[in-house]
Amino acid sequence: MAQKTKAKSVPPGPARAGSRRQALKLGQAHPAWAADADARTGDAGRADSRDPFSLQGRVAMVTGAARGIGLAVAERLAVLGAHVVLTDINQEGLERAEAGIAAEKGSAESIRLDVTDRKDIARVVDKVVARHGRIDILINNAGICINAAALDTTPEVWERQMTINLDAVFFLSQAVGAHMVEAGRGAMVNLSSFAAVVDVRPQKHIAYSVSKAGVAHLSKVLASEWAKSGVRVNAIAPGFVMTDMPLGAGMEMHDIWRKFVPAERFLHPYEIANVIAFLASDASSAITGQLIMADGGITIW
């Protein structure tokens, strides 16, 4: 029969890794690593951290927040304590989204932003920083998907797809990144897609897929450039999520796509929002420059 032992006050993590090590006092860095103890982990690097997932006191900006994944992310970040700045081109949807968060006692405001308009980007970023002093979290979520096979992809289709899905992510990251680098902290999460790593069937959207592969690599390079400044940049690759966007390929796709997913189900926007909230929080302070697959297993096969 297993003997009951009295719980020792040894913190989880580093102190348990080596048997000959001294138990650390709560919150204390390992003595041999004192010079490397880095305040930029926020609270998460401490053994006595109670809630590294909390976003209390953070200012978060979300693009494309009027509906779908962006709306779910805005709601989730607000629930975890962040003040959320919702942006979108859809003014009516924005107002509805802001009111929804306020009704749940979350802290939110909305500002119209067309992510393809660089003057608009500068105006909105300046406004948020003037009002709050900083932006701690940026979620580059706004995007469109144009279905067109390679031979049908006109220069206009290609450019429109890249302008919204890739160029805008760079220019907004640049504008917000300047403030984060100066502040010495920040977390960005960019919406890529499983289409960045495999070809999606049976519909065809080469420009969309390439734009999302670009987002993944852009995130990696920004993460590399800004790591020393305490700014983390990650990308997330959702599978099929139940929003308006995939419906553009036609309702008949549902039954076809379902067979491609090991669990034979589509994802809820909140399942993506949870992963994004984690990547935006100090709980993920060890993760930067990654493309996190949140695809329900669709890329297993």
Ligand code: NAI
């Ligand atoms: P959605 O179409 O439901 O919502 C997109 C939002 O972006 C809308 O509110 C729209 O008004 C806004 N938007 C579009 N153009 C804009 C612009 N120029 N400026 C500002 N806002 C603009 O799409 P969904 O499904 O919520 O997708 C969100 C992100 O997730 C997109 O980047 C998408 O590519 C990505 N994604 C979605 C998947 C899915 O299955 N739904 C799968 C993988 C990635």
